Amino acid sequence: MTRSTIELPVTADDYRIARYAAAAIALSVAEAALPTPLPGIKPGLANIIVLVVLARYGWRDAAWVSLLRVVAGSLVIGQFLAPGFFLALSGAVCSLAVLALAQHLPPRFFGPVSASVLAAFAHIGGQILLARVWLVPHDGVFYLLPLFATAALAFGAINGLVAARLLAIPVSIAEAAPAAMKGAA
């Protein structure tokens, strides 16, 4: 066997992002098994990971984790390039855009819960807009908006609380894993 001539240098950043993305993918795959009362209403547990990454490592890493989650998660579930994939992508892009703004909220008054709720609303907003433009070209989709908004508020608040609690864990524990990877690399 010939040795590959292509060497892809892997940085500690890559390992860290891959670890968090793996956690996010695992959560979204697990969540896909849950029955939902209405297509589009789900807890969005993977967003907990995105919030933690945003708070710890900044927006760029959070965007990587979120988008890797959407792409790889859809590959695992077999939804890649299906309508559900584009809805998820649209939601993820919108919530990343909102998170880019929300991270500048004064940290004295606003914590992960605010970011989570705002991102959840952006998520559902992005999905419903794409659905209106592409899948259901009728104003009837907005009829479901109150239900989606209620779910976004509830799950956004819960996910935000979980993220806040994860972030309250001393960084040394959370940092241990990436540091170990760095040593291995």
Next chain:
Amino acid sequence: MHTHSLRELLAQAAGEGHAPWRTLLKPGDWALLLAAGVLVAASYPLLWRGGAADRAIVKRDGEVVTELALNVARKYAVTGAIGITLIEVQPGRARVLSDPGPRQYCVQQGWLTRANAVAICAPNHVTLQLAGRGGRNEAYDTLNY
């Protein structure tokens, strides 16, 4: 090789000795949750108002007998094929108060409140139907139970 993983992080998160949940919320979080809650609650009447009715149309043998505005309470009697059907209107709703039909389906239907809801008193050839404001974005073509 460390095996710190999500499982361990979650176990940590669920563990004892942590601050209670409410301390994880800052003042701005509370304010934002409150504002979002108000907005979400307001979105229900705002987006689900479609289909509010504003008049009742009474027909006999398919022909319009009268149109009653739903803003004042009143009663209206129609003479049909086998007797008199009494229609009652109250602000925002209307019903068939009494009907000579043997099975009383249209009476038992009770108050009609949404646009295009209809009560049919077939034996007496009388129908009561509600109509909404604009024709364009009406929620239903017809409503029956």
